[in-house]
Amino acid sequence: MEKIIDENKQGDSLVLNQNKDNQRKLYIESYGCQMNFSDSEIVASILAKEGFNTTQQMEEADLVLVNTCSIREKAEQTVRKRLEHFNAVKRINPKMKVGVLGCMAERLKSKFLEEEKIVDMVVGPDAYKDLPNLVAEVDEGRDAVNVILSKEETYGDVAPVRLNSNGVSAFVSITRGCDNMCTFCVVPFTRGRERSRDPQSIIEEINDLWERGFREVTLLGQNVDSYLWYGGGLKKDFDKASDMQKATAVNFAGLLDMAATAQPKMRFRFSTSNPQDMTLDVIEAMAKHDNICKYIHLPVQSGSDRILKAMNRLHTRQEYFELIDNIKRIIPDCAISQDMIAGFPTETEEDHQDTLSLMEYVKYDFGFMFAYSERPGTMAARKMDDDVPEDVKKRRLTEIINMQQKHSLYRTQQHIGKVEEVLIEGPSKKSDAHWMGRNTQNTVVVFPKENYKVGEFVNVRIDECTSATLIGEAVGYSDNN
Ligand code: SF4
Numbered sequence: 001m002e003k004i005i006d007e008n009k010q011g012d013s014l015v016l017n018q019n020k021d022n023q024r025k026l027y028i029e030s031y032g033c034q035m036n037f038s039d040s041e042i043v044a045s046i047l048a049k050e051g052f053n054t055t056q057q058m059e060e061a062d063l064v065l066v067n068t069c070s071i072r073e074k075a076e077q078t079v080r081k082r083l084e085h086f087n088a089v090k091r092i093n094p095k096m097k098v099g100v101l102g103c104m105a106e107r108l109k110s111k112f113l114e115e116e117k118i119v120d121m122v123v124g125p126d127a128y129k130d131l132p133n134l135v136a137e138v139d140e141g142r143d144a145v146n147v148i149l150s151k152e153e154t155y156g157d158v159a160p161v162r163l164n165s166n167g168v169s170a171f172v173s174i175t176r177g178c179d180n181m182c183t184f185c186v187v188p189f190t191r192g193r194e195r196s197r198d199p200q201s202i203i204e205e206i207n208d209l210w211e212r213g214f215r216e217v218t219l220l221g222q223n224v225d226s227y228l229w230y231g232g233g234l235k236k237d238f239d240k241a242s243d244m245q246k247a248t249a250v251n252f253a254g255l256l257d258m259a260a261t262a263q264p265k266m267r268f269r270f271s272t273s274n275p276q277d278m279t280l281d282v283i284e285a286m287a288k289h290d291n292i293c294k295y296i297h298l299p300v301q302s303g304s305d306r307i308l309k310a311m312n313r314l315h316t317r318q319e320y321f322e323l324i325d326n327i328k329r330i331i332p333d334c335a336i337s338q339d340m341i342a343g344f345p346t347e348t349e350e351d352h353q354d355t356l357s358l359m360e361y362v363k364y365d366f367g368f369m370f371a372y373s374e375r376p377g378t379m380a381a382r383k384m385d386d387d388v389p390e391d392v393k394k395r396r397l398t399e400i401i402n403m404q405q406k407h408s409l410y411r412t413q414q415h416i417g418k419v420e421e422v423l424i425e426g427p428s429k430k431s432d433a434h435w436m437g438r439n440t441q442n443t444v445v446v447f448p449k450e451n452y453k454v455g456e457f458v459n460v461r462i463d464e465c466t467s468a469t470l471i472g473e474a475v476g477y478s479d480n481n
Pocket of ligand 1: 178179180181182185186187188222223274
């Protein structure tokens with residue numbers, strides 16, 4: 001593999017690892033969560049061994065793949081629009097093949113081929129190792145489908161090809177699938193049962209990233225807190241494990257400890273957590289290691305006990321407060337972000353007020369907030385009417401977003417006058433004379449470039465802020481550099 005500097009449409013310089021002997025071109029577009037972007041790097045690696053190099057120019061591609069998201073109706077509409085666009089290009093370049101990957105492929109399966117004439121291949125999130133066979137079928141003019149979900153597959157033995165990489169921060173997946181059956185969520189149906197990856201293969205990937213100049217790793221999973229390795233078995237079967245397996249099992253706190261110790265100068269983040277599975281030892285592991293960032297993404301979805309129950313979220317409002325209190329007690333400056341759903345079936349004004357008062361209690365640093373979107377096949381879609389009127393959903397969502405905006409500014413203002421360690425990721429989107437990076441709390445920091453470089457740890461004095469960005473001036477290198 002050789003390093004090639006290329007540019008995407010936005011003009012960002014990208015580090016691509018290409019094999020100069022490869023003759024075919026792969027164009028891959030990813031939508032949805034970080035897991036999908038990480039999976040696309042697995043796909044690029046598997047196809048690199050089949051003679052494909054990735055290209056940023058879709059028009060010149062032999063194979064166009066879309067890694068799809070199914071979390072909301074809008075996400076699927078976006079994919080359909082892209083397929084129409086590819087259809088237009090395919091008329092000019094008939095040898096081009098199109099495939100859909102990810103959660104929408106898993107949800108629709110072969111129906112996709114019937115619905116979308118443009119699609120030649122449908123591949124589910126656990127079937128990427130079958131891509132060489134599927135591409136061969138398509139090359140022979142046949143449609144190809146593999147949407148079999150697996151209880152073992154973690155792609156732990158596939159070295160990802162970093163796509164759209166800034167060469168500084170990278171994702172490393174640690175679990176796949178999810179066993180929680182939140183009633184609004186398609187993930188358990190599109191990504192299957194929860195399974196954890198061998199910690200050795202995770203540490204090897206982290207060490208390899210360090211050698212290649214990366215300075216930050218985000219450990220990824222639908223639900224990282226339920227990470228549990230005891231030799232390859234599923235978490236739900238742990239009670240049947242041998243005493244030796246139980247004694248040597250590695251849970252998420254153990255994995256954080258291993259990673260932070262293996263590369264003490266590498267920064268570590270993780271996503272996504274689930275309040276019902278997060279344990280004190282994870283928070284203590286974060287406090288113990290300076291190189292584990294002081295930020296937790298902790299979706300709650302609603303502040304009402306009645307709605308949490310209807311969502312099958314296995315914690316109460318009070319238990320969530322206790323977790324927040326423990327986080328703030330053990331790591332006082334820990335930043336916390338949320339996911340929130342407005343207008344879940346049967347949600348009353350009182351439930352909505354519970355959500356607002358929970359937000360007032362936590363004062364999140366930022367959040368991802370959406371109106372409820374019924375997903376086919378989920379428990380909520382099967383058992384509950386989507387009965388909250390659209391205008392009510394919209395009004396409640398606006399109130400949630402406005403409150404978050406107020407709290408985000410309150411949180412960023414706490415940083416003014418402080419000196420923060422920042423890892424430089426690249427140029428600021430707004431000014432070429434400025435670098436952007438993030439502090440340990442995952443807040444974006446912008447400051448003049450001077451002689452500092454991408455990938456360096458710099459101490460920045462914060463002079464001003466917006467609700468999303470801290471603005472300051474570098475005052476020297478951090479000891480971590
Ligand atoms: S924890 Fe719930 S919301 Fe998150 S992926 Fe699993 S089922 Fe979906």
